[in-house]
Amino acid sequence: MASRGHLVLAFVAALLLSGCAVDDRDMVTDADASFKKECPYPGHKHCPPEPPPEPPPGPVEPDFPGAAFDALRGPLRMALTPAGRLLVSDSRARKIFTVDPTTRLPDGEVTMDGKPTAIAYLDDVVYVGNPSRGTIEKYDADGGGFAGDFGSGAVAHAMDMAVDGGAGLLFVVDGGDRNVKVFDGAGQLQSTISGPGIALGEFANPIGIAVNDSLQEVYVTDYGPDADPANIKIFQYDGTFVAEISGAGSCGMLGCSGGFSRPQGISVAPDGRLFVADAMLAGVLVFDRTTMKQTATLGGRDTGIPALRIPAGVVVSGDNVYVASNRTHSVEVFEGGAL
Amino acid sequence: MRIPRLFAALLFVSVATPGLPGFTDGGLLAQTPMHNCSFCHNLHGGGYAALGDWAVTEDLCLSCHGDAGPATVDRDGVQVAVPKSGRNDDGNTFVAHNGAKHSAPTNCWDCHNHEGEASLNFKMVQGLMPTPSSGDQTVVFTAWTGTNSFADGDATYDGVCEVCHTATNYHQNIGPPGSHNFTDDCTACHLHGSGFEGAGGGCAGCHSSTQGTRRAVVGEFDRTSHHVDWAGGGLASSADIPDSDCTTCHDQSAHQAGNVRLKDVDDPLNTAVSVVLTGDPNTSSTEAAKLSAHCLSCHDADGANGNTTPFTGGATVPEIDNTAWLASSHEGSASLAGCYGNGTFGCHSSGHGSEKTQLLGLPATAATAPAYAEQEEGFCFNCHDSDGPAGTDMDSVWGESINWVQMALDGDAAINDRHDVQQAAQAESGAVIECTSCHNPHTDASAQPYRLDPDPGDGHVVGTDWYFTAYQTAGDVLSEFCLDCHDGSFAPGTSDHSTSPLVNIRSTWITDVMGEGSGGAGLIAGTGWAEGDVLPCSTCHLPHPRVDQDFGVTNLAALVDTVKSKDGATYLPSIPKQGPATFLYSFTDYSDDTGAQNTGNFCMTCHDRSGMIGKGSCYSSRCHGHGNKLN
Numbered sequence: 001m002a003s004r005g006h007l008v009l010a011f012v013a014a015l016l017l018s019g020c021a022v023d024d025r026d027m028v029t030d031a032d033a034s035f036k037k038e039c040p041y042p043g044h045k046h047c048p049p050e051p052p053p054e055p056p057p058g059p060v061e062p063d064f065p066g067a068a069f070d071a072l073r074g075p076l077r078m079a080l081t082p083a084g085r086l087l088v089s090d091s092r093a094r095k096i097f098t099v100d101p102t103t104r105l106p107d108g109e110v111t112m113d114g115k116p117t118a119i120a121y122l123d124d125v126v127y128v129g130n131p132s133r134g135t136i137e138k139y140d141a142d143g144g145g146f147a148g149d150f151g152s153g154a155v156a157h158a159m160d161m162a163v164d165g166g167a168g169l170l171f172v173v174d175g176g177d178r179n180v181k182v183f184d185g186a187g188q189l190q191s192t193i194s195g196p197g198i199a200l201g202e203f204a205n206p207i208g209i210a211v212n213d214s215l216q217e218v219y220v221t222d223y224g225p226d227a228d229p230a231n232i233k234i235f236q237y238d239g240t241f242v243a244e245i246s247g248a249g250s251c252g253m254l255g256c257s258g259g260f261s262r263p264q265g266i267s268v269a270p271d272g273r274l275f276v277a278d279a280m281l282a283g284v285l286v287f288d289r290t291t292m293k294q295t296a297t298l299g300g301r302d303t304g305i306p307a308l309r310i311p312a313g314v315v316v317s318g319d320n321v322y323v324a325s326n327r328t329h330s331v332e333v334f335e336g337g338a339l
Numbered sequence: 340m341r342i343p344r345l346f347a348a349l350l351f352v353s354v355a356t357p358g359l360p361g362f363t364d365g366g367l368l369a370q371t372p373m374h375n376c377s378f379c380h381n382l383h384g385g386g387y388a389a390l391g392d393w394a395v396t397e398d399l400c401l402s403c404h405g406d407a408g409p410a411t412v413d414r415d416g417v418q419v420a421v422p423k424s425g426r427n428d429d430g431n432t433f434v435a436h437n438g439a440k441h442s443a444p445t446n447c448w449d450c451h452n453h454e455g456e457a458s459l460n461f462k463m464v465q466g467l468m469p470t471p472s473s474g475d476q477t478v479v480f481t482a483w484t485g486t487n488s489f490a491d492g493d494a495t496y497d498g499v500c501e502v503c504h505t506a507t508n509y510h511q512n513i514g515p516p517g518s519h520n521f522t523d524d525c526t527a528c529h530l531h532g533s534g535f536e537g538a539g540g541g542c543a544g545c546h547s548s549t550q551g552t553r554r555a556v557v558g559e560f561d562r563t564s565h566h567v568d569w570a571g572g573g574l575a576s577s578a579d580i581p582d583s584d585c586t587t588c589h590d591q592s593a594h595q596a597g598n599v600r601l602k603d604v605d606d607p608l609n610t611a612v613s614v615v616l617t618g619d620p621n622t623s624s625t626e627a628a629k630l631s632a633h634c635l636s637c638h639d640a641d642g643a644n645g646n647t648t649p650f651t652g653g654a655t656v657p658e659i660d661n662t663a664w665l666a667s668s669h670e671g672s673a674s675l676a677g678c679y680g681n682g683t684f685g686c687h688s689s690g691h692g693s694e695k696t697q698l699l700g701l702p703a704t705a706a707t708a709p710a711y712a713e714q715e716e717g718f719c720f721n722c723h724d725s726d727g728p729a730g731t732d733m734d735s736v737w738g739e740s741i742n743w744v745q746m747a748l749d750g751d752a753a754i755n756d757r758h759d760v761q762q763a764a765q766a767e768s769g770a771v772i773e774c775t776s777c778h779n780p781h782t783d784a785s786a787q788p789y790r791l792d793p794d795p796g797d798g799h800v801v802g803t804d805w806y807f808t809a810y811q812t813a814g815d816v817l818s819e820f821c822l823d824c825h826d827g828s829f830a831p832g833t834s835d836h837s838t839s840p841l842v843n844i845r846s847t848w849i850t851d852v853m854g855e856g857s858g859g860a861g862l863i864a865g866t867g868w869a870e871g872d873v874l875p876c877s878t879c880h881l882p883h884p885r886v887d888q889d890f891g892v893t894n895l896a897a898l899v900d901t902v903k904s905k906d907g908a909t910y911l912p913s914i915p916k917q918g919p920a921t922f923l924y925s926f927t928d929y930s931d932d933t934g935a936q937n938t939g940n941f942c943m944t945c946h947d948r949s950g951m952i953g954k955g956s957c958y959s960s961r962c963h964g965h966g967n968k969l970n
Contacts, residue, residue, distance in 0.1 A: 068643065076407055207409065225378045262403075264407050280402055309394075310406075312407035326405065327401070
């Protein structure tokens with residue numbers, strides 16, 4: 001008959017041989033007993049390695065209800081979707097469209113209560129300026145459902161919009177207040193850049209906007225009687241005025257050449273060049289950011305192919321430059337225009 | 340040299356009067372001095388061409404006053420935006436003041452320029468306007484309504500909407516004073532943004548009432564059937580139908596030019612295939628015939644260029660098999676001119692709406708239940724009657740009096756002699772079936788005069804999937820067609836008898852006769868039938884009421900009154916009748932054992948009565964079910 005001491009030793013030895021102490025993690029049910037027998041708990045040496053975490057879902061490519069191919073009435077501003085399709089606002093049709101960059105025809109649309117102007121994509125949401133309601137409206141990329149708005153009372157007339165996806169910021173040109181308002185994705189006003197006036201760095205009629213997130217710079221096109229000549233104003237994100245690209249051309253006894261007068265939408269290429277649509281020139285002007293000199297012209301009123309009438313929006317996508325031609329009711333492309 | 344002189348003049352003006360104070364919207368709006376010389380004439384270089392070109396001038400104006408510009412000079416605070424959505428033949432957009440009535444496009448400068456400043460007219464409207472055919476005319480435009488407004492109705496024709504016009508219906512520059520909305524704000528309806536076409540409020544805004552030759556069509560969308568389901572689309576009324584619904588079909592490139600133009604919806608910019616009506620398609624078969632291509636351009640697999648739900652309400656476009664349509668009896672009929680018409684030539688009428696189903700014509704004539712004069716079967720009978728033009732007189736066939744009997748043994752059901760196509764039958768029985776339940780007017784032809792899949796929901800496609808191998812072997816598509824509905828499920832648009840449900844013959848058929856073959860008890864020689872034969876449905880039943888031989892009545896359950904021999908060559912009454920000499924092969928009561936008119940007599944067409952156990956009714960209430968030997 002074993003003594004009490006023997007029983008204690010035997011019990012301790014059994015515990016040691018079992019490789020684990022008494023633990024409620026061993027209180028398994030019949031259903032998972034076979035698994036738990038080999039893998040008592042995650043991280044145990046007998047357990048298989050933890051599966052790698054699921055990669056975060058990619059951005060949602062806008063998928064709007066179908067649109068007729070001739071649905072464009074007055075394309076205005078543009079933005080790019082994650083997959084490189086085009087988002088186009090059309091205040092005349094009172095719709096926003098997704099446009100196939102190959103056919104340049106709309107393949108999806110969302111009807112708005114008002115006349116959309118500015119348009120941008122950020123974090124699975126399409127943001128649209130609606131001057132008719134004085135708001136920035138949000139539409140789900142997946143299906144185009146209305147997802148709320150902001151800016152009521154703060155944005156008088158959204159003319160154009162740009163985003164810094166990394167910073168999660170929206171830069172909205174307010175043509176009514178004649179300044180740039182910076183919002184976060186939730187619609188909270190973060191700051192205001194410039195304002196109306198005739199002093200350097202102040203706006204006459206700010207129209208288009210683009211940002212360079214590498215340089216943390218904001219580019220705004222501007223024209224009007226107090227902005228004679230027209231210009232492109234450059235600010236830092238914090239609102240500090242940096243410089244201005246003048247639209248003044250070269251004038252002599254026989255007239256003037258060069259320059260621009262009705263700059264509209266603007267886009268920044270990955271290499272930092274600025275692409276500016278000009279309504280009167282019916283083309284796109286290309287500027288070197290560093291030298292602030294014009295380096296190229298795409299199109300033109302009399303020579304340009306494709307024919308543009310009041311080009312109002314421009315985006316650079318890969319090698320191509322896409323233009324929203326307001327009065328030809330079309331989206332046009334300069335293939336290789338960004339090379 | 341014109342340009343240097345102009346340049347010098349502008350330079351002088353610019354220097355002398357920077358920011359011309361007069362360019363302040365006729366004094367109405369004390370806005371900032373936008374219209375100084377250099378802003379438009381760009382003395383300091385803007386890189387654009389001279390303003391002599393109308394397109395350049397217009398773009399200059401619209402660079403501020405258009406969609407993309409900053410100007411909000413309209414007195415309502417709305418951007419003035421002129422371009423319209425029309426296209427010239429070369430495909431380019433154009434600004435057209437009142438569309439095709441002008442031989443050349445007008446532009447901003449035709450009405451607005453510096454001269455308006457001197458005259459104090461609103462909106463820089465010229466005080467002395469060069470008109471197309473009336474020389475220079477004085478314009479006074481110093482009020483939005485009333486005296487000196489757009490067209491104030493007095494005998495001095497100096498309104499901005501009067502001075503040019505010589506061929507319009509109203510407000511000509513030679514009078515007489517108009518009765519058309521004078522002293523009103525013309526631009527409330529004739530919007531600047533639409534080139535002053537009467538477009539206020541969109542299509543529905545104008546076409547809700549008549550005006551000159553303009554039709555009021557909005558109310559037509561309140562009819563029984565129509566293309567646009569505005570209620571289903573959440574709109575409050577037909578007046579809210581958006582322009583996009585209208586322009587799905589209507590080509591607006593020559594709006595108000597006097598003709599209705601319709602698109603090939605798959606290629607709307609191809610004006611060569613646009614339909615241009617020069618007459619009334621409701622009365623002219625020639626005009627109606629023009630519309631088929633338009634209808635079929637949408638009623639195909641891809642709808643309106645890929646959009647199969649082009650209208651508010653989201654109804655899916657019914658697809659018409661164009662190949663089958665072209666081979667169909669209807670399209671091949673000399674009397675039909677295609678899709679559109681008044682019911683005599685063509686079947687469907689105005690897409691706006693019809694008081695009949697399926698947009699059938701004439702659209703404004705309502706169905707008059709319970710008579711079948713106007714609803715679907717009545718519509719079909721407009722042609723399929725004794726005087727044609729269709730060759731088959733279904734009007735007379737269905738015009739036979741309906742035999743009704745109360746069937747005590749079947750739940751006191753009101754049983755009749757036919758499919759309940761007529762409204763009178765439907766009202767009595769509650770059952771509904773229509774001509775188109777069995778027939779497809781778009782595809783049926785003499786070689787295949789009924790649908791191959793009247794009930795697409797049951798997964799049984801007639802002639803492809805077979806319920807019974809005996810019918811498959813015999814190639815008896817017609818019997819399988821009958822069973823497609825008589826299988827316990829309904830074809831779309833049909834419904835059941837209120838007290839006597841649709842007979843599920845397929846189930847009884849497969850458990851009874853299909854397992855054993857038909858009985859041969861007392862089978863009379865000479866019929867051609869033999870024990871074990873599987874009878875086609877048409878041996879005993881008729882799809883339409885028919886007095887096909889000599890008895891002058893129609894039988895309950897759509898039974899034939901004269902069975903044919905198996906080879907179809909002989910009417911069996913040529914065989915001596917097995918019942919009383921006076922009986923009719925019709926019956927009014929299944930349960931009548933003793934009367935002359937009972938199913939026993941019908942059965943005895945082929946089966947010798949002397950060999951039967953009973954002498955009365957044979958049908959299910961007694962011994963035999965649908966084809967079985969014994970219950």
